[in-house]
Amino acid sequence: MEFIDLDQNRLRHFLLGALPEAEREAIEDRLLDDADLFTALTEAEDDLIEEFARGELTPEERAQLERGLLSLPAMRRRAELLRTLQVSVRTSDQPPILEPKPSFFASRFWRFAAVAGALIVLAGAAWWLIRARVSAPRRQDPVTAGVNQPATPTPSAVPLPVNTPAPEPTGGTKLPPVNENEVPPPPTQPTVATLVLIGGMTRGEGVGAVLELDPEVTVVQIELTLESTDYRQYRASLFDENGRQLWRSGVIRPRGTAVTIGIPGSLFSAGDYRIKLEGLAGSQFISVDNYVFQVHQHL
Amino acid sequence: MTSGRLNQWTLTADGFDRFLLLFDEDRAAAAERYEQVRTRLIKIFEWRGCAVANELADRTLDRVAAKVDQGEEIRNVTAYCVGVARLIHLEYLREVERDRQLFDQTPEAAVTYDFEGAATESARIAAFEECFALLLPDQRRQLTTYHTGEKAERINNRKSLAKQLGVAAGSLRIRMFRLRQLLDECLARTLKE
Numbered sequence: 001m002e003f004i005d006l007d008q009n010r011l012r013h014f015l016l017g018a019l020p021e022a023e024r025e026a027i028e029d030r031l032l033d034d035a036d037l038f039t040a041l042t043e044a045e046d047d048l049i050e051e052f053a054r055g056e057l058t059p060e061e062r063a064q065l066e067r068g069l070l071s072l073p074a075m076r077r078r079a080e081l082l083r084t085l086q087v088s089v090r091t092s093d094q095p096p097i098l099e100p101k102p103s104f105f106a107s108r109f110w111r112f113a114a115v116a117g118a119l120i121v122l123a124g125a126a127w128w129l130i131r132a133r134v135s136a137p138r139r140q141d142p143v144t145a146g147v148n149q150p151a152t153p154t155p156s157a158v159p160l161p162v163n164t165p166a167p168e169p170t171g172g173t174k175l176p177p178v179n180e181n182e183v184p185p186p187p188t189q190p191t192v193a194t195l196v197l198i199g200g201m202t203r204g205e206g207v208g209a210v211l212e213l214d215p216e217v218t219v220v221q222i223e224l225t226l227e228s229t230d231y232r233q234y235r236a237s238l239f240d241e242n243g244r245q246l247w248r249s250g251v252i253r254p255r256g257t258a259v260t261i262g263i264p265g266s267l268f269s270a271g272d273y274r275i276k277l278e279g280l281a282g283s284q285f286i287s288v289d290n291y292v293f294q295v296h297q298h299l
Numbered sequence: 300m301t302s303g304r305l306n307q308w309t310l311t312a313d314g315f316d317r318f319l320l321l322f323d324e325d326r327a328a329a330a331e332r333y334e335q336v337r338t339r340l341i342k343i344f345e346w347r348g349c350a351v352a353n354e355l356a357d358r359t360l361d362r363v364a365a366k367v368d369q370g371e372e373i374r375n376v377t378a379y380c381v382g383v384a385r386l387i388h389l390e391y392l393r394e395v396e397r398d399r400q401l402f403d404q405t406p407e408a409a410v411t412y413d414f415e416g417a418a419t420e421s422a423r424i425a426a427f428e429e430c431f432a433l434l435l436p437d438q439r440r441q442l443t444t445y446h447t448g449e450k451a452e453r454i455n456n457r458k459s460l461a462k463q464l465g466v467a468a469g470s471l472r473i474r475m476f477r478l479r480q481l482l483d484e485c486l487a488r489t490l491k492e
Contacts, residue, residue, distance in 0.1 A: 032377035068348040084427040219421040262421025
């Protein structure tokens with residue numbers, strides 16, 4: 001690459017539309033011929049979108065990205081997908097699985113052994129089935145079965161369990177099991193708990209609403225009623241009793257006089273919570289209301 | 300192929316052939332390079348925030364091909380394409396401005412991204428999980444690992460993942476891109492339903 005000092009920072013500025021036009025053009029002049037530069041830019045683009053989705057960008061970067069790249073529907077969909085993935089990962093109890101690279105024995109030898117073992121078992125099963133067909137009479141009526149039947153020896157090596165019960169899903173965990181041959185499970189419906197919160201209450205008025213939460217709840221759908229519909233777009237944030245922000249929505253549009261949000265159930269434990277609702281005025285979010293509620297968790 | 304905005308100019312097959320051969324003397328290699336240049340032009344327009352990047356890239360290539368067909372001698376075809384792309388971009392900006400005035404749209408203070416879209420958050424999460432469950436276990440694990448962790452941790456996760464899978468970082472990125480594409484398509488379908 002002929003570029004001097006074409007560092008990550010500069011690439012980011014290019015993508016954010018924050019480079020002077022002459023510098024921007026200089027990069028574009030190279031783009032069609034410089035594969036490294038093109039790759040570096042697409043990687044930087046991936047990073048920016050991901051950082052946006054994770055809320056890691058500075059307000060300035062965020063605004064630049066929203067004006068530029070994120071004005072494109074495809075990019076917005078990409079950001080949305082990554083954000084949903086993040087929510088999904090956050091609601092999972094399991095850390096990401098970075099499997100250690102299997103050793104030679106753990107991979108080739110045992111793979112070979114497993115295949116050989118499976119072949120032996122299959123051969124045994126086939127032998128047993130053939131013998132059973134040859135030696136046993138045809139399937140009989142249950143009434144007569146077992147009458148005057150020679151006892152068929154049951155080979156101890158025939159495993160082939162037919163209806164092995166599937167392992168129970170672990171509560172709330174969404175990461176897949178490690179079994180490579182696992183057939184993807186059928187999609188499960190989310191268990192939704194709903195709660196309606198009235199606006200206009202202050203903290204001093206106490207915690208009125210209570211959410212009785214069962215452990216299997218995957219999504220808590222909360223309807224935030226609005227005192228007035230002054231804004232066309234809103235944003236909601238969830239805080240625990242220590243004021244720690246646990247979750248934040250994207251931009252939401254009201255439906256009638258309410259805003260509905262869905263929060264992953266696994267974010268909640270027993271305690272007090274507050275939802276801060278902000279309205280979008282121009283390019284700024286302005287605090288509109290606070291909604292407090294309590295969670296009682298059922299075991 | 301027509302030259303789009305180049306006033307009734309119709310590109311001949313011979314003209315297009317001559318244009319293609321500017322990329323490489325070998326026809327197959329030239330076609331490959333043409334596609335590569337088209338992809339990069341699309342990204343250039345996207346990075347300038349153009350909503351119809353594909354169309355603008357095609358317009359650029361058509362315009363260059365028409366020039367070749369008209370007998371213009373082009374020494375450096377990629378540099379020429381970038382130059383034409385710049386003109387096309389200016390035309391595009393003028394078109395956008397004209398449309399804006401036509402429809403009397405006042406400029407918005409900020410384009411704020413609507414994460415919700417038409418779907419509620421819970422519906423989106425449910426749809427995502429439905430789609431995510433359709434991926435193979437390994438694919439789910441890889442995608443989760445690839446996108447987990449804060450900045451530095453994420454980089455390390457990706458390096459380890461690439462090492463585990465025995466692929467280069469770039470290949471891993473493309474692999475993840477394809478998985479996300481699958482998810483995106485599934486998500487669009489599911490939310491539509």
